Amino acid sequence: MEKPEYAVEMKGIYKSFEGVHALTDVQLSVRPGEIHALMGENGAGKSTLIKVLSGAHQADAGEIFIKGEKVDIKNTKDGNDNGVSVIYQEFALVPHLSVAENIFIDEFGFQIKRINWIRLHRRAKEALEAVGFGDIDPRTPVRELSVAYQQVVEICKALTRNAEILVLDEPTAVLTNKEVDKLFALILDLKKSGVAIIYISHRLEEIFRISDRITVFKDGKYVDTVNTADMQPKSLVSMMIGRDLASFFPQRTESKFGDVVLKVENVSAGRMVQDVSFELRAGEVLGLSGLVGAGRTETIRAILGVDKMERGKVSLYGKEIRLKSAKDAFDRGIGFLPEDRKNQGVLLRMPIKYNITLSSIKKISAFFGWLLQKAETVFALDMQEKVGIKTDNLQHNVNSLSGGNQQKVAIARILASDSTILILDEPTRGVDVGAKMEIFKLVNELVYQNYAILMISSEMIEIIGMCDRAVVFREGKSVGVVNKADMTEETLIHYAMGI
Numbered sequence: 001m002e003k004p005e006y007a008v009e010m011k012g013i014y015k016s017f018e019g020v021h022a023l024t025d026v027q028l029s030v031r032p033g034e035i036h037a038l039m040g041e042n043g044a045g046k047s048t049l050i051k052v053l054s055g056a057h058q059a060d061a062g063e064i065f066i067k068g069e070k071v072d073i074k075n076t077k078d079g080n081d082n083g084v085s086v087i088y089q090e091f092a093l094v095p096h097l098s099v100a101e102n103i104f105i106d107e108f109g110f111q112i113k114r115i116n117w118i119r120l121h122r123r124a125k126e127a128l129e130a131v132g133f134g135d136i137d138p139r140t141p142v143r144e145l146s147v148a149y150q151q152v153v154e155i156c157k158a159l160t161r162n163a164e165i166l167v168l169d170e171p172t173a174v175l176t177n178k179e180v181d182k183l184f185a186l187i188l189d190l191k192k193s194g195v196a197i198i199y200i201s202h203r204l205e206e207i208f209r210i211s212d213r214i215t216v217f218k219d220g221k222y223v224d225t226v227n228t229a230d231m232q233p234k235s236l237v238s239m240m241i242g243r244d245l246a247s248f249f250p251q252r253t254e255s256k257f258g259d260v261v262l263k264v265e266n267v268s269a270g271r272m273v274q275d276v277s278f279e280l281r282a283g284e285v286l287g288l289s290g291l292v293g294a295g296r297t298e299t300i301r302a303i304l305g306v307d308k309m310e311r312g313k314v315s316l317y318g319k320e321i322r323l324k325s326a327k328d329a330f331d332r333g334i335g336f337l338p339e340d341r342k343n344q345g346v347l348l349r350m351p352i353k354y355n356i357t358l359s360s361i362k363k364i365s366a367f368f369g370w371l372l373q374k375a376e377t378v379f380a381l382d383m384q385e386k387v388g389i390k391t392d393n394l395q396h397n398v399n400s401l402s403g404g405n406q407q408k409v410a411i412a413r414i415l416a417s418d419s420t421i422l423i424l425d426e427p428t429r430g431v432d433v434g435a436k437m438e439i440f441k442l443v444n445e446l447v448y449q450n451y452a453i454l455m456i457s458s459e460m461i462e463i464i465g466m467c468d469r470a471v472v473f474r475e476g477k478s479v480g481v482v483n484k485a486d487m488t489e490e491t492l493i494h495y496a497m498g499i
């Protein structure tokens with residue numbers, strides 16, 4: 001028999017959620033041994049299509065063919081049985097279970113037979129070593145891992161299933177260069193062995209580096225499928241957002257730095273934070289750069305008092321303080337956008353509007369007094385437009401939004417807050433290119449108003465494009481400060497790798 005051309009074909013797929021047309025007559029065809037990128041703005045329908053393929057969602061209409069045969073995928077078991085394995089955008093790990101238990105969770109199922117723990121841990125260790133993360137202990141509960149390491153566990157879990165169709169929904173959002181390189185090497189191996197790979201990412205460099213073909217969606221509709229080699233980043237962006245984008249990083253025309261607002265001296269906390277010092281001034285964007293695991297998030301957590309600070313001094317407007325929690329920091333005018341939005345950044349089961357205005361009630365009531373309700377709506381609508389949250393109803397709960405739009409709610413909330421010092425941990429993770437630019441514009445506006453912004457980003461290009469200065473971290477230490485004039489990838493890598 002002749003081999004079918006496509007490992008998977010989806011045709012005429014429709015899916016609605018309570019009147020929201022997430023997918024309208026959408027198609028996708030992926031060849032064996034092909035890396036096929038799926039692109040489109042936040043809310044375009046990418047994750048929804050993947051969930052239809054994996055059986056997590058049921059399509060309202062449409063057909064799916066696997067290796068040329070029509071299949072009926074009614075649930076995730078059907079998906080698995082058809083060789084579909086997905087690394088989801090929102091992690092699907094069980095936090096209190098160990099790394100090993102999470103990787104092999106499907107094997108537990110309903111079986112009553114005794115588990116051979118020694119063997120399980122050995123297999124988990126092998127799986128972790130295969131992806132280059134042998135340093136993760138299979139016995140650790142997943143909730144104790146950093147977000148990046150949780151992602152590694154997700155990847156291992158998908159890979160141990162020997163999938164024929166592997167879907168990665170923004171797998172690198174929490175990884176940096178070194179980890180991305182490892183992941184890509186792995187993906188290329190799978191490609192060689194004939195696995196069909198569907199790759200979703202908002203990072204253009206990645207798409208151009210790794211994909212063979214690209215399918216673009218817009219507003220739940222199929223736009224086109226193209227060969228990556230025939231595309232330019234610019235033309236791809238305009239295909240996605242339907243217009244040209246002048247530049248990803250809006251330039252500030254003038255910078256006026258004020259006093260030091262936050263001073264961090266010799267802070268140490270655990271193994272990950274050792275003797276960190278830096279100063280944040282009003283009217284500047286200060287970047288924290290470095291590899292994943294360099295201690296940036298941990299430093300912030302220690303400063304805010306979320307984790308215990310063992311040594312060191314933190315001063316706010318020249319006065320020494322000891323913060324007790326993110327709430328305490330907030331009460332003193334320091335807003336914090338945490339790395340882990342799902343658990344800390346938004347209230348998923350509350351309306352979008354409530355989430356946006358939550359941190360800025362003071363501002364609204366002071367301005368509008370008795371008009372509170374209405375003012376809140378106007379205010380929320382304004383923020384929605386500014387960061388581009390895609391929804392037709394702000395009363396809907398946050399968990400009805402696409403992944404990237406949930407991020408935008410967290411960002412809107414923090415940018416709208418009354419705080420004048422903002423700490424943003426990976427603010428643009430999972431956000432599409434058009435919206436990224438809007439968020440950076442907003443950051444610039446705040447800087448003009450003398451806000452002080454501390455921004456962690458694993459994307460060097462963002463640090464270079466947005467920051468006035470950058471503190472580089474390596475192995476838990478702040479190893480250098482780079483000024484705007486000297487900020488290039490080379491200098492940042494130079495410090496981050498210690499060469």
Ligand SMILES: Nc1ncnc2c1ncn2[C@@H]1O[C@H](COP(=O)(O)OP(=O)(O)OP(=O)(O)O)[C@@H](O)[C@H]1O
Pocket residue numbers: 017018020021022040041042043044045046047048049089390399400401402403404405430
């Ligand atoms: N469970 C749900 N309930 C209601 N609406 C939903 C649900 N899941 C998705 N939607 C809607 O379907 C549309 C497509 O969402 P989807 O998550 O597929 O987008 P996406 O392309 O993956 O975006 P992102 O880049 O932000 O991850 C959005 O308008 C979203 O609000």
Ligand SMILES: [Mg+2]
Pocket residue numbers: 046047048089169402403404
């Ligand atoms: Mg998505």
